[in-house]
Amino acid sequence: MASRELIKYDNSPALKLLKLLTPLFLTVYLIWTLLPLFIMVMASMKDLLDAFDTPKTGDWAGVAMFFDFTPTFKHYYVLFAENNFGIYLMNSLIASLGSAVVAVTLGSMAAYSLARMEFRGKKDLLFWIISTRMAPMVAVTVPLYAIFRSLDLVGTLPGLILAFTTFNLPFAIWILKGFFENVPYAIEEAAQLDGCTRFQAFLMIVPLVAPGVGAFLVLCILFAWNDFLFATIIGSGGAKTLPAATKELVQPQNIDWGKIMAAGVITTAPMIPLGLLVRRYLVAGLTMGAVRE
């Protein structure tokens, strides 16, 4: 078997410089990425007065001031007690999960048929499916709103789930089709000879695409959870989600930064354990190609 190492013969000074700069760059990048999150978490636990207590420019020693405060959870408390954030959290959860499940269920069935069957117009159908993802969502919000309004779906959770599915489903079909194509059809043939019906043979290969499907499910949840456009336009009113609710904390008379920071933490927090949970499957699932006998 050939070695899997990256065989390099280049020892030029340029490469040596790159080797030195890379850790430096990565450190800077890491700080750049994590600092806003860090500030958000810290600020959410600070009293407003403490939050705005910043050192003068040039006063590097004064950085210690950022850490000198008494932590308080009053912002969180107020959000849940007065601002109905409990409801908005539930809405986000239901809408994201619901849309992910619908997209993956319908998507896997469509993906399977597209992977296995040949029929006239298949190429056109495939292009049409992926082209819906090419258009910017903003362009379709007005007509979509009109349709949803006439169906009385605006401001309802089912309506919001449907809206999220419009962008999750094509994506699901496209990605899952690749997963099914990686499973040799001979396995389903063997299953049929063993005694399965065509449908039972399909069920037998589901465990083989499961890691990929699972990883994709997480992606769908993430997209729906983070969505702002459909959440404000279609979900406003009865189905307000966290991103939309957070926006409303910016009032004309007063911007309550403490509450906004807390809302940000509430929005980000659930996604982190989810990501950690499926981290193992995410890379394997998305780079599937290992389903060979």
Add this chain to the structure above:
Amino acid sequence: MVDMKIENVYKYYAGSEDVAAVHDLNMEVKDGEFVAILGPSGCGKSSTMRMISGLEHISAGTISFGGEVVNEMAPKDRDIAMVFENYALYPHKSVFDNVANPLKLAGVSVDEIKRRVVEATTLLEIEHLLDRRPQELSGGQKQRVAIGRAIVRQPQVFLFDEPIAHLDAKLRARMRSELKRLQVDLGVTSLYVTHDQLEALSMADRVAVMHEGILQQYDTPDVIYQKPANAWVATFVGEPQMSLLECTIKTKGTGAVLDFQGHEIKVNAEIAKVLKACKEQDVLAGFRPSNVEVTGKKSAGAMEGVVYSRQLLGGEILAEAQVNETFIRSKVELNFDLNLGDKCYISLSDSKMNIFSAETGVAIF
């Protein structure tokens, strides 16, 4: 344990309806018989097998098992088991679960499943691998698991789709004898698809040779080797390949001889009679390498040629001689001392030959 009848079967694939993948196939397989379907890629052998298994629709004609037409039956209802070329094992199941799968689907009790799986895997000498996954097995082991999955069901018919094609040469040789033994012990009607003529000749009770969708000859391996029905079968079966010489029939006295580029090839009385009665003048004379002699010494009736190649086959040498554009192969002893480019003399047997029509290829003798 059942006999199989294939009657007037055609197979057309969508998109190429003008060319039949299988054209008017008629054959019957006796109960308990081991039949090989032999042919090169694209000859229709896999299509035939897939129609028998139910994985492809039958375009025309009928296939019946024990008198019952199975055209409309799903694969799972035909009570057949198939061993695939690439094994088609379930990657996410252990060896035990792979072999047990058909029994599980049939609703057999857990104890009975265990008993039958252990019995089948012990027979195939893989009982120590029951907990492994397919990825952890070698090619030969995977193939045995696939066979185990087939035999554990005790079906009416076994179908083998080039099962040993991907094993190394030594293992293939071993599996040929093991599969033959297995089939004889189990006594199940078996159909074996292969492109390797050695496998077909060594294992089958009868061989069906196919070419471009059409059955060329269906007979015992013996007859197919000794008396091929046409020139194509003659050159396809038999390793090293038979040499075909373009000759014309010439009467000589009361008998006849074959004229090959001016050289006279003598034939015995039996063949002479057939040649004289033959209406065609141009024929192909086929000689198997074991019936050809190549030496450095001139002898009566020998043809002159040039040594084109020599290959050591182990206990003998395959020498190829060139006479103008024709190549003639011969098996010679290890003391063959001629080299490439040397002049040589070729003697042909006067009785052990096959004669084919030059125009149609059909066998005359």
